[in-house]
Amino acid sequence: MDSKGSLTNDRRKRSSPTIDDVADVAGVSTATISRTLNDPERVSEKTRARVLAAVDELGYRPNFSAKALAASKTGTVGAIIPTMDNAIFARGLQAFQEELGEHGYTLLVASSGYHPALEAQQIRNLVARGVDALMLIGTDREADIYQFLAKRAVPIVTAWSYREANEALCVGFDNFKAMKALTTRSLALGHTRFGIISAPRAHNDRARERVRGALAAIAGAGLAPDLVPVIEVKYSVANGAEAFAALMGRPLPPTVVLCGNDVLAVGALGKARDMGLVVPRDVSITGFDDIELAEISYPPLTTVHVPHRQMGRAAARVLVDLIAGIGPGTVQELPTTIIERGTLATPFSD
């Protein structure tokens, strides 16, 4: 009949109903549809009901790209983590997502494989995709990335690290202090011969700070930190095992092996068993992170507990506020605690 009618018919054939279709069915303009959906108070109750009914009838869902383009915001927050293939970031990320979800945001995750160049690329990628904010892990990255983000006015927060002077807001813990505390505890138990297994320290402030913390404690006790063997291996159980074997094969093997994370520690633990060593009688082993593994290893691992979930939620809240333009955002240092489970004990005198 009228032009509206034929328009409706045209649209019906398409795969998805658009805002125009809804407007036709409800007999109002598209602006009213938009308002009903995004700002219901601005629409009269009667109209709202009609619109909602039309939406329902057609099964209308706003097209995300169109919405993002028109409003120049996406309701999406990005996170770039080194890898998805391990538990370290999983729990924190899950919490991050939960908190975001409660505020109506969606999470977009990318991984960098611990590669700075890849991380930079992913950052640009996510920004091009219009993320409203970004969470990054750790603080180690080129200054031009921070500049890029600042120029694009994309709020960011860095997590898993806390440093007083940082180019970005951070929500995390002090890796240095935490590892120093754990090492101090070992020293108090009487250990004097240390070995360290660390993740690669290049481009990874967490790993670097942890080793620094351990060495600082050792130096503080009057021992020579440069005599402490530090083995760097990539993140895996097998590598932890191998590194442990190398450490124990030295002329004067350590009485305690400090591992940069739980995965390496669990590898070391397994290797110790294979070598016929009883932990902690023959050698002590410690981890870091307190992921699930630490609890179920045998013996259960003495490690540093990191408040992953708390950190994830806090990071999300900071970003949500930043997006809303609330305040300058707050830097947050979260506490870590030493969890003594049974792989750290007084060294057997020898």
Next chain:
Amino acid sequence: MDSKGSLTNDRRKRSSPTIDDVADVAGVSTATISRTLNDPERVSEKTRARVLAAVDELGYRPNFSAKALAASKTGTVGAIIPTMDNAIFARGLQAFQEELGEHGYTLLVASSGYHPALEAQQIRNLVARGVDALMLIGTDREADIYQFLAKRAVPIVTAWSYREANEALCVGFDNFKAMKALTTRSLALGHTRFGIISAPRAHNDRARERVRGALAAIAGAGLAPDLVPVIEVKYSVANGAEAFAALMGRPLPPTVVLCGNDVLAVGALGKARDMGLVVPRDVSITGFDDIELAEISYPPLTTVHVPHRQMGRAAARVLVDLIAGIGPGTVQELPTTIIERGTLATPFSD
């Protein structure tokens, strides 16, 4: 001077350069910019060089939303997994992402928390976001979801399960067969008293099929499957421990406890140790999935190995082909294998 000049100046002030800016600088039309970026062969070498130089000079990145809106495709593939907070899906998802990346696609992950309603919502959400294809876990969901997806012409693949007759293409393994094989192995070793710890079977075909497989093997051996205690608990180490204790507290405790996944099995294993039971002398325990946990538990877990990475990559390839319109897609059944590590042995005669 001229209008183009002032346009350029206007644009320079904005946070991001647009395709118009690049066109101005390169002295060509926007169509040429688009072609240079998306289909370089269609542009002369000379022009291409000029355009690329302009892109470089301005640091131009195409706006994702605009691109998606105009082209009605996003270069994004979605995946909805039950939860991010565990290792079962992590490795497969990582591989899925790697393969997608190699084909120029980006992964968008959402989680459903094992809730069918939430999953449906996430599916609609991702579709509204314009994903070009979708990977879903398992086959259990309402038929209307498949219809919705079909209507919207969004290619999907289901993974982690394989069933002959399925509403969607699947890339996975036969949970029934795998668990049946493992149970048959237990029977061959002489076990006759079984206990089963399963994840909740409602809305979860993997869990259901695994239990079915175990019971089928038991029935096949002439034993009464309905006498086998099956405890359903949610996914966690602690729940596995608790369920194990319940099973062993029965008048006639099982000689072997089949667990629906490795996490439950590890929980059972820990509880056994706490109860002073030696595995596998006093009781056998098996897992399923062969995630990292299985290897590092003590004793290392006898479990069913699932080719996670292979599955992830295969699922990605199926979707990439489907998006490109290549073929009807192929259903793929991947093999599982029993990994005997030391928690399954002949029962102590009693």
Next chain:
DNA sequence: GATTGAAATGTAAGCGCTTACATTGGGGCT
């Protein structure tokens, strides 16, 4: 009943791309 201002709604101009279609400019051919 006329006046007024706020509330409700409509109009239409973009947002930054892609792409069908139109135009231009050369070779290669007769």
Next chain:
DNA sequence: AGCCCCAATGTAAGCGCTTACATTTCAATC
């Protein structure tokens, strides 16, 4: 020289929304 054809490029119409601004509606007031 004239013609044809194709490669290279330009023109401009959307894609499906949001939102500034304009218009209409209507209850409250005098």
